[in-house]
Amino acid sequence: MITRLTPQDRSFYRLESSTNPMHIGSLAILRNRAPAGNSGHAPLDYESLLTLVESRLPLVPLYRRKVREIPFALGRPVWVDDAHFDITYHIRRSALPEPGTDDQLLDLVARLASRPLDHTRPLWEMYLVEGLSEGRIAVFTKTHSALVDGDSALEIGHVILDTSPAPRELADDAWIAHREPADLELLIGGLLHLATQPREALEVARHHGAEAFAMVDAAGKALRTLASMVRAATIGVPDSPLNIHTSRNRRVEVVRTDLEDYRKIRKRFDCSINDVILAVITGALRNWLLSRGQVLTEADTLRAVVPMSVYADGPSGELKPAGEVTSLLVDLPVGEPNPVIRMSHITHATEAHSRQERGVRARTLVHMAGFAPASLHAMSVRSASTFAEHTFNLVITNAPGPQQPMYIGGARMLEMYPVSPLLRFQALSIGLTSYDGRVFYGLTADRDAMADIAVLTASVHESMEEMLGACVQ
Known part of the structure; x- marks a missing residue:
């Protein structure tokens, strides 16, 4: 079976690139000891994780498919079944020297x-990390952003969660894997596809035509680069140590x-939880800049792409999933020393810019049990990347998780963290996940x-x- 990648995929x-891998990460920390009085609980180990993931792969069929290029780049790449799919290649085992610390775990994840x-091979990996202190284990998953569209394709960490042990x-x-097509079959299929897609055929011709086409293509790229520079200058993205050429390595x-702290601040300032999160991050970025x-x-700002309008606040402060991931540009007032004024600026900015949202549909997500956030973070990165380079300083993604305990193979999940990729010229990405009251x-x-x-x-x-202190003033 052959499926062509969508233009966005x-x-x-x-x-x-080698310095900007485009996979979204998800880190779950689990309690893996049997609760008191439950001697029948079997700890999650490598073999049981293999069995669990293999049983859930039908929910994420792309996880057994790989990308094949069309010969001579004649059209979009395609997904094909990996005839030699080996789940033990994708699910790996690692261990920290016991008792492993959180710092050691984060170094490994980095x-x-x-x-x-x-x-x-199929574009994903999963690691079972054993040896954490207090009987804990961790599951770290990385999935290429091209794999997750939030509609027909979800992130693997989304579907291995359960609401009970x-x-x-x-x-x-x-x-059973379909036979992998030969290069000639892909070439013929690509040509037939181009015959029915004139616009895509013209794009291919521009890349493979005569020198005149190459000159036109180069001129077009130059014009697009100039337009991007003009746009960046017009928008006036603030200078920041956050915008550099990135290295290969991460922290x-x-x-x-x-x-509950966010809910207290939300109630005091009559704003959204999203606004409170942005205000807290703004204060943290301000302190970090001052430490340097x-x-x-007071006029200094940092501009953030904020694909975080993925849920609405309920009347009692509970988190309600929505059906769309949206992005907007928000100026964070890092120069403002007063936390109350910072909050006011952010509230007005999100209201004013909500009309500029970039929406990405995520229909399937809101119907999934537990509403796990891993797929939403992948969608958020896709949404953020629609903005031109040099028009923002950092990306902040926020996705709601379930507010009841979740389990992976019977092991209770204690914490869950997004590990977002860095876009080009971005030294920092901040992801947030709410789960079980945290x-x-x-x-x-x-x-x-x-x-x-x-x-x-x-x-x-x-x-x-600082924000909580402002609530009692």
Whole structure:
């Protein structure tokens, strides 16, 4: 069976480079000891994880398919069944020296997040990390952004979660790989497809035509580059140490906070939880910049792409999923020293710019049990990447998770963190996930540019305390 990549999937597939791998990561930390009085509970191990994932693969069929290029680049690449699919290649086992610390886990995750996926195989990997202190284990998943569209294709971490310790049963999967097509078949199929798609055929001709076409193509690229530069100058993206050429290596840090604190601030300032999150991050970024000796004026801002309008606040502060992932540009007032005024600026900015949202449909997600956020973060990265380079300083993604305990193979999930990719010229990406009464931050940074990322994570707590203090004034 052959399925052509959509134009957007192709753009994500092409966007990847050695210094900017385009996979979305998800880190789940699990309690893996049997509860008191439940001696029948079997801990999650490598073999049981293999069995669980294999039983859920029918829910994510692209996870057994790989990308094949059309010879001579005559059209979009295609998905084909991997005739040699080996689940043990994709699900791997790692261990920390017991008792492993959270810092050691994050160092391991950073190294794994730095490595591009193997493009000759299905574009995903999963790691079972054993040896964590207090009987915990971790499951780290990385999936290429081209794989997840939120409608027909979900992220693997989304479907292995259950709402009870007993994994739900699915029908047996009798999957048999279709024969992998030869290059000649792909070439003929590509030509037939182009015959019915004049616009795509013209695009291919521009890349493979005579020198005149090459000159036109180069001129077109130059004009697009000039237009992008003019647009960036018009928008006036603020200068920032966050916008550099990134290295191959990453740092990963996390922050744990209580959802109830955000609800208190939301109630006090009559705003959304999204606004509160942005205000807390703004205060943290301000403190981080000051720690670097940067002189700030009250007018200084950082511009963020914010694909976080993926849920609405219910009347009692509960999180309600919506059917669309949207993005907007928001200026974060990092120069403003007063937290109340910062909150006011952000509330007005999100209201004013809501009309500029870039929407990406995610219909399937809202019907999934548990409403796990892994797929939403992948969708958010896709939405954020629709903005031109040099028009923003960082990406902040926020996706709701279930507010009841979730399980992977009977092991209760304690924490869940997004590990977002860095877009080109972006030294920092911040992802947030709410789950079971907590809000978990995952910060992914360029290792060379942000050796002081621990200062930023500590500043999140300082900013939260500052906002809570403003509530009682």
